[in-house]
Amino acid sequence: MTVQINRERLAATFTELCEISSPSRKEGAIAAHLKKSFAALGADSVYEDDSASRTGSESGNLIVRFAGNQPEREGLFFSCHMDTVEPGMGVRVVRTGDIFTSAGETVLGGDDKTGIAAVLELLALLKENRIPHPKIEVVVTTCEEIGLLGAKHLDYKKLETPYGYALDSTGINHVVIGAPAANKIMIELKGVAAHAGLCPEAGINALALTVQALAGIRLGRLDDESTCNFGIIQGGVATNIVPDKVVLRGEVRSHSQEKLTRYTDEIFAAFQSTVDNWQGGPAT
Ligand SMILES: [Zn+2]
Incomplete structure (x- = not known):
């Protein structure tokens, strides 16, 4: 019929x-x-x-x-x-x-x-x-x-x-049979503000910490079923102020729950280690 x-x-x-x-x-x-x-x-x-x-x-x-x-x-x-x-x-x-x-x-x-x-x-x-x-x-x-x-x-x-x-997808000739789980990540790095011209020694640059940590993290496609991206960075108020706070936002996606957890943990560990190994004073 x-x-x-x-x-x-x-x-x-x-x-x-x-x-x-x-x-x-x-x-x-x-x-x-x-x-x-x-x-x-x-x-x-x-x-x-x-x-x-x-x-x-x-x-x-x-x-x-x-x-x-x-x-x-x-x-x-x-x-x-x-x-x-x-x-x-x-x-x-x-x-x-x-x-x-x-x-x-x-x-x-x-x-x-x-x-x-x-x-x-x-x-x-x-x-x-x-x-x-x-x-x-x-x-x-x-x-x-x-x-x-x-x-x-x-x-x-x-x-x-x-x-x-x-029924919530583009196209009429395919069926989506799986989708990744995702962790949204928000990392806030706190340094110490200081006047960059008068007493930069007193500051801890949260932006430098962030960049250093981020440089050690794999981004993009992590394996055939996992990806990672940081897409938003916010912080700093002026060129002559050592920035004391940076907020970074990103995500990890994976079709494997175990990998999702592992990659997410690795990211937080990398940031924690950067902060712990900072030579200039207490950052968090
Ligand atoms: Zn929709």
Whole structure:
């Protein structure tokens, strides 16, 4: 059985979703809209979990269930997120042929309204064509863009299907089956401020400490499944002041939890050793 996607309905659904602004934590309107949409598609249950109090969102995550009519077959879920990045208030969609953009003042919100629109179209096709299917659950999370907060506070025991697909990626012809874990790193080096012209001996240059430590650390690709980067350095107030504080921010990523821990520990050890071996006085 071949079923044609209703392109214009899909386009209309997508546009409607985009124009319901939903920056992270302001998902109340989109959640209310989605509850109605799923109910209209014949959902057997539409459940909003209690994660809102922990994520700070206007809404909890939605878990929507379509029981289907093939109980002998294993069900599956589809997952999307309902929030967008900023600037995301007052989204207006401009359509030029098959290209959708925002009017220019905001993001479009295609991430992840495309995923939600695809699921709604799928459910509409299943319903109107009376296509037999096993249990389908739809999980629409909040606050994805600010650290996957909705997903982190989702009660997975509420799900009845064992596995599913997260529809939140670029392209239509690939599936992501693994992702690295990451450690975000913030290192603050404290030296001693001093006037660089009058009494530089009294100072400990936190910037010099940082550079020295950083020079001993491997950056970039560490092995075939791990990377490391420092991307932000902040410190110092004037060319004639020995800087007494530098803050460095970076990250380590790895598909191996053991390597992630080891590389992260190595970085902190390298900084600690640089500080410990400093000859000029107490730095921390
Ligand atoms: Zn996304």
